[in-house]
Amino acid sequence: MGITIKQPNINTSFQTFVVNEKDEVEYGLSALKDVGKKFIEDVCAERANGNFVSLMDFASRVDLRKGGIRALNSLAKSGAFDDLCSRDEAVSSIKNYLEASEQKFKSKESAVMDMFGSEQDIKVSGFDLRTFNDSEKLKMELESYGFYFSKHPIALMRKLCLQNLPLSISWPHQTTKNISLC
Numbered sequence: 001m002g003i004t005i006k007q008p009n010i011n012t013s014f015q016t017f018v019v020n021e022k023d024e025v026e027y028g029l030s031a032l033k034d035v036g037k038k039f040i041e042d043v044c045a046e047r048a049n050g051n052f053v054s055l056m057d058f059a060s061r062v063d064l065r066k067g068g069i070r071a072l073n074s075l076a077k078s079g080a081f082d083d084l085c086s087r088d089e090a091v092s093s094i095k096n097y098l099e100a101s102e103q104k105f106k107s108k109e110s111a112v113m114d115m116f117g118s119e120q121d122i123k124v125s126g127f128d129l130r131t132f133n134d135s136e137k138l139k140m141e142l143e144s145y146g147f148y149f150s151k152h153p154i155a156l157m158r159k160l161c162l163q164n165l166p167l168s169i170s171w172p173h174q175t176t177k178n179i180s181l182c
Contacts, residue, residue: 007149008032008080010058011051015040027078032144034074039067054084055097064101072098077140078149087137093127 004024006012012020015037016028029040043062052058058081064072075081076090084090132140134156141149 007082008075008078009083010043010075010080011047011083013080014044027149029075029080032071032074032078032080033146034068034070034144036067036071039071042066052084055081055090055093056100058084059097059101060104062101063105064098065105069095069098074144078144079141087140088131089129091132091140092130096127 004022006020006024006026008027008029010029013026013029015030017031018026018028020026029035029043030037046061049061052061058064067075072094073091076087076094079087081087081090135153138148138151138153138156141147
């Protein structure tokens with residue numbers, strides 16, 4: 001039938017599943033584990049002022065405290081920030097962006113002079129950029145979606161399986177049959 005379901009995207013997805021102009025289903029951000037509807041409503045409302053161009057821009061425009069670390073981790077692990085930065089960077093640094101956003105919005109609430117006048121002033125440092133392999137990324141997808149979204153882990157091993165695992169099985173009183181596991 002050819003129905004395409006697109007992964008969540010912080011710049012194009014909405015709270016619920018929607019069909020876009022290309023007749024593709026865009027995954028709803030609130031359908032991810034640990035992501036609340038109110039937080040996504042706030043994200044979509046701010047996005048109406050223009051797409052997010054970086055994680056810094058996102059952290060400076062949206063009060064990330066409203067979502068919390070679990071929601072942000074789920075968004076990062078699902079690939080919702082893949083248009084802004086690599087998934088490795090998003091997952092590795094999301095806690096630091098939460099802290100920067102928290103400082104900015106706390107200073108606004110307390111009417112203290114805003115040290116973070118623009119998104120360029122937000123500084124995020126001190127995180128170790130970890131590189132995740134395909135297997136780890138699939139595990140992260142499972143954690144955020146509740147299922148494997150992009151592919152099943154066996155797909156990573158299919159080629160190896162086909163090349164190296166032909167088996168010969170012999171049943172009593174029958175001829176040998178060659179089979180393949182994949």
